[in-house]
Amino acid sequence: MSDDKKLARASLDSLYRIFTVPEAPDSTLGRIDQSLSQDLAGFLQQHIVASERDLADIESDFDSAAIPEHPTFVSEQIQFVMDKLVAQSVHISAPSFVGHMASALPYFMLPLSRIMMALNQNLVKVETSKAFTPMERQVVGMIHKLVYDNDEAFYEHWMHDRAHALGSFCSGGTIANLTALWAARNNALPPGGDFRGLGQDGLLAGMQHHGYQGLAILVSERGHYSLGKAADILGIGRRSLIAIPTDNRNKVRTDLLASKCDELKRQNIRVMAIVGIAGASETGSVDPLDTMADIAAERGIHFHVDSAWGGPTLFSSTHRHLLKGIERADSVTLDAHKQLYVPMGAGIAVFRDPKTLTSVEHHAEYIIRKGSKDLGSHTVEGSRPGMAILVHSGLHIIGRQGYELLIDQGIEKARAFAQMIRESDDFELVSEPELNILTYRYVPADIAQALAQAPESLQRAVNEELNKATKRIQKIQRGLGKSFVSRTRLNPALYDGDDIIVFRAVLANPLTNTEILSDLLEEQRQIAATRDDVKTILGLARACFRSC
C-alpha cells in the first residue's frame, strides 16, 4: 500500500500511519501538500467565481447523506475538493469583490495558520494551551489598550490576573456582542437579599426582585442583526431591542435616544444596555459615541460599542477622532477577521472594568477550576482554537503604522469611489462613506431629474421600480463573476424614509484600485443598457411619470 494512506482494507496498521506525520517530504502525502500550496497560489489570483454553475447544480455534488462505508484515497478526496469546492467557491480575496466585509489576507497568515492547526491547542484551559494562554491574554490586553489606552501599571496588574479577564476572545462579533450583553444583563439585575443574581436565579426572579416591568436594549436602526439574536437568546425578546431612528448621515438621533431612555424609565422598564455603532454593517457610519456615553453615564446604563468593523480605525492618527467616546464604553466588540486581516473566525469583546465579566464567570471540576488561569471561565464558548496567534502576528508584522496605512487607504479609496459616483450622471450616492463603506444606486439622469421634482406618492412608485432594477443588476453582476457588490435596503431621509434598495460597497481590500471600481460601475451601466429585464423595469419607472 502506498503512503497515500488509503484505508481501503481498513486496518489498525494503516490507521496508525494516517495519524503519523510523513517523514519524507517526497512521500505521496508530502508531495500533495507541497503541490497544493502552488496550485492555490495560482488559483487565488483568478476571478471571483471560477465557474458559472448555479447553486442547484452545485448541490448535486453534495446530495447524499450517506456516510461512505469504505475509505477513499487522500489524493481522490483532495481532487474532489479542488474540483467541486475550491473551483466553486467565492474568491472573496479578489480586488473586485467589494460587496462584503472581506479582503485578501496577508500571505504570512497561511504558514502561521498551519502552525496553529498543527499544534491544535485548546484555549479553554492552560493544560491544553500553555503559552497560548498568556499569548491570548496579551492580545486581549493589546486590543484593550487600543480602545482604552490605560497606563502600563493597569495592564501589569490585570492582563494576566488569575481571577479576572480584560475581555473575551471568541469566534466572531456575534459571540462578542452576546458576551457583552450577557454580562450587561447580569449586572443590570445584581444579586441582593434572597436574590443570588441573574446567573443563578434567572431572569424572572431578577425582575421580581428588582421590581422591573421589563428590560430593554437601545440601538440605532442600523444595529447589526446579531443584537436581535442576542436579545432573543438572552430571553429579553427581540421587541425589547428598541431601534432608535437615525439622522440623514445614518447616525443615531441622540435626542430620541435620551427621551426613549426616560420614557422607558417612567414605564419601569430597565434599559440594560445602550449600543453605539462604530462602522455600521450597511453604511459604515459611526454613532456620536461621546454623546451616547453621556446619556448612558447620566442614567447608570451599560454602554456597549459594536465596533466589529470600525474598531481598527483607532490605528489611524487621521481618522481615530471619528470614534471619540469609545474609550468611555463599558464594553467594545472588535472583529479581528475583518479589519485586522486575519482569517475567519476571530472576534474580541473587551471590557473597561476588569470586574464586568465577573457576573458571567463559571467553573467546573475537571477544567477552569477556581484559581486557575484558564481562559474558559469567562467565555461563551468552551473549547476554542488558538486564533489569537494570528492576531498577535498581525499586530507585530504589520504594526500600528501598517494598520494605519490600511485604514487610511480604505477610507481614501471609498471617498474616491464616492466622487466617481457623484460625478457620473447615472448613479446616485445614497450614503456618504464616513469610513470605507458606501451605498449607491443606478438612476439614469432623466429619471433622477423627474424624481427630484415629483410629488411624494409618485416618488414612492418610481423608487419601487428602481428597487427592482437595483436588485436585478446586482444579481446579474454577481452571476457574471467579474465584480461583486452586495445590496441592502435603507430608508434614507432623502426619500422621506421610503425603502430604498442600494448597492453596498466595502473598500477594505488593499489590492482594490480605482480602475477596478470604475470598471465595476461600467459593468453595471452595461447591464442596465443591455439586459431586457432591467430595461423593462426602467421603462416602467419612466411610465410612472407619464401616467401622472
Next chain:
Amino acid sequence: MSDDKKLARASLDSLYRIFTVPEAPDSTLGRIDQSLSQDLAGFLQQHIVASERDLADIESDFDSAAIPEHPTFVSEQIQFVMDKLVAQSVHISAPSFVGHMASALPYFMLPLSRIMMALNQNLVKVETSKAFTPMERQVVGMIHKLVYDNDEAFYEHWMHDRAHALGSFCSGGTIANLTALWAARNNALPPGGDFRGLGQDGLLAGMQHHGYQGLAILVSERGHYSLGKAADILGIGRRSLIAIPTDNRNKVRTDLLASKCDELKRQNIRVMAIVGIAGASETGSVDPLDTMADIAAERGIHFHVDSAWGGPTLFSSTHRHLLKGIERADSVTLDAHKQLYVPMGAGIAVFRDPKTLTSVEHHAEYIIRKGSKDLGSHTVEGSRPGMAILVHSGLHIIGRQGYELLIDQGIEKARAFAQMIRESDDFELVSEPELNILTYRYVPADIAQALAQAPESLQRAVNEELNKATKRIQKIQRGLGKSFVSRTRLNPALYDGDDIIVFRAVLANPLTNTEILSDLLEEQRQIAATRDDVKTILGLARACFRSC
C-alpha cells in the same frame, strides 16, 4: 527591500506586496513556508512539553499591552512564534497525553486546513461561500443520518431545503448545546393569542402567557458545564438546571428523573428539556437514553442528547447499541473536533424534526434574507469559517469503517488500561470505562485494606488525604512533561457520595499503546514513592487509622 515584506518604512507599496501570494516558491516567504512544514513535522513527534518553564515565567514573554508602532520582519515574528509559543505549547497530540479529549490528527487535515484558510470562505451566506454552503448542508445531513438514519427521500427533501435546517454547524459543543436549548426554550413557550413567541416577546411575557411559575432543564449530575452556562445565558438561571443523581455506573437515575419531572409539574414549573449524556466528560458514561426518551415523550418534553464526545460511537457495529435511544432525541450535539479527529473548533447540533430550528430563525436585509439558502439564518454565530470541509474530508477519507476502527481500538485500550489498574495493588479503578474514558487513583495496598474496613467517618478523613495526594501526583507528573492525565472530583457510590479526587484518562489517540499506559502508571508510582510532599500526605492518611 527583500520579499520578507518588512514594512519598516511602511509604505503602500510594501503593503500591497504583503497581501500578494509569492509567485516564486524560492522567495524568502516561500522558503519560510516550506521549512516550517518540516520543522513542525519533527517538532510534533517530541515530548508533551518541550520545556519546563512555568507559566509565570512564560508570561514574561507576553507582558506588554503596547501595540508595536513599527512593523516586524515576518521571519522575526515566525522565530518568536517558534521559540516562545510552539516550544512552550502543549503537545496534545503526543501518545502519552491521555488527560483530555485530544488526540493526534490525521496528517491530511493539515493541507486541507490550508485550503480552508486560503479560501477564507464565510459560511454565514451563499454570497461568500457558494459551494461551501451545500457542502456544509451535506455534512450536517450526514451527521443527521448517522444519528437518525432516515431514508433517502427524507434527505432529498430536507437537506438543501431553503427554509429549514437539519442542524447547525458551529465552533463547538458548547454552542451546539446552546443552540439546541435555545430552540427547546422557544418551542416550550410557543406563540398564541397576543403572545408572539419567546423570541419576539421574551421570557417574562412567555411565562405570563402560559402561566408557568418557572422553567427547568434536567440532566444528571455528570452533565457538562456548558449546560449551566446555557441556563445562565438563556435567562433560566443555573439553579433551574436540576442535577439528577447517578447510579454506581455514573448513569442518571431514571426513577428520580421521572419523579422530578412530575414534582416540577405539580409546582407548575415547565421542564423545557431533559438532557441525556452519551459520553460524560468526566467518566465517559452513557445515560439510559431509551428510557429517558420514554420519560420525555410521555410528558411532551424536548429530549436533547449531549453526545459531544460519545456520538461517533455510532460508527461502531460493536458498540453503537450503547447509545440506543439517541435516535429518539429531538436534538443531538456532536463535536467534530473530538472523535471525528478534525482540528478545533467544529461542533454540530442536529435536530430530528427539520422544523425545530424555526423557532430561532432570523433574517437581515443585507444577508440571510428570507428565501435565501444562507446558513446564517439558523445559527447562534454569524460569520463562520468553512470547517465543514475538514469533516467532509474525514468522513470520506477515513470512512465509516475507519471511524469504527478508531472507536473500537479506543474502547479496547481503555479496557486494557482498566485491567492493568485492577491488577495492580496500588491503584484503584474508580469508574469503569463504558466508552474510552476511565478514572482511578493511587491507593497503596495497606491503605486500601484499612480503608475497606474503616467506619464511614474515618473513610472520609482518609479520603481527604488521598485527595491531596492525587492532586499532588497529577501536578508533579504534568510538570515533568512526559505523560499527562487530568484530574477531577467525583462522588462515587463506592464511598457513600464522599468527594473523591481522581485521575482521568481519555484513550482516543490511536498512537497510544499499553506500554505507554504502563509507563504512565509506573511514573505515578515513582512520584508517590520518591516525592517528600506526597510521602508526607500518605503518611497522614496512615496516621488517620492509627489515631482511631
